[in-house]
Amino acid sequence: PRGWIEVVVGSMFSGKTEELIRRLRRAEFARLQIQVFKPIIDKRYNEMAVTSHDLTTIDSLPIHDAEEIWNHLKPGTKVVGIDEGQFFSQNLVQVVQDLADRGIRVIIAGLDTDWQGKPFEPMPTLMAIAESVTKQHAVCVVCGAQASRTQRTSGGDGQVLVGTHDAYEARCRQHFKPEVDKP
Numbered sequence: 001p002r003g004w005i006e007v008v009v010g011s012m013f014s015g016k017t018e019e020l021i022r023r024l025r026r027a028e029f030a031r032l033q034i035q036v037f038k039p040i041i042d043k044r045y046n047e048m049a050v051t052s053h054d055l056t057t058i059d060s061l062p063i064h065d066a067e068e069i070w071n072h073l074k075p076g077t078k079v080v081g082i083d084e085g086q087f088f089s090q091n092l093v094q095v096v097q098d099l100a101d102r103g104i105r106v107i108i109a110g111l112d113t114d115w116q117g118k119p120f121e122p123m124p125t126l127m128a129i130a131e132s133v134t135k136q137h138a139v140c141v142v143c144g145a146q147a148s149r150t151q152r153t154s155g156g157d158g159q160v161l162v163g164t165h166d167a168y169e170a171r172c173r174q175h176f177k178p179e180v181d182k183p
């Protein structure tokens, strides 16, 4: 079995979750056993499933820590999907390496930068070690250009604030500000 690591990054609303679900569905068409994990912190649309902003959905197991994947991994699993990778701690990197070394195809979606435009670990490290990296873009809500940044529009200045349209907008480099930009 050939294990390897695929990373899907981009701003919020860039279609990372849709792309993750698309790849996982195709693995199912190939009759490969899949398992999907997400951080328990992400309860935005659904407590259990991985759900996109367009409400495409796939069953998943919410976990606190990446190491928990080992407690749940089934012997026949060939493809592991992980959404919201940036909400896991740095030990996600070692877990993902070990999964790939065991012959599993691992697909991780997550934000490459935070709301201040800074690299959002562990995604940048995963981008470095992955065999495949896909960088997606949303549409800038100000000008319609390709959006590479996630603008925070409400809330405080902590790195983590789980939200959707209530707290974030997709913006291009020109219209992004590394501060809370209240309308």
Ligand code: ADP
Binding pocket: 010, 011, 012, 013, 014, 015, 016, 017, 018, 019, 051, 052, 053, 054, 137, 138, 139, 140, 141, 170
């Ligand atoms: P991500 O996981 O990257 O946050 P999703 O896969 O959950 O993104 O959602 C992508 C969907 O978000 C798009 O198909 C589109 O319907 C919707 N969407 C909402 N706002 C935007 C935007 N500004 N740019 C692009 N897509 C947007």
Ligand code: MG
Binding pocket: 016, 017, 018, 052, 083, 084
């Ligand atoms: Mg997503």
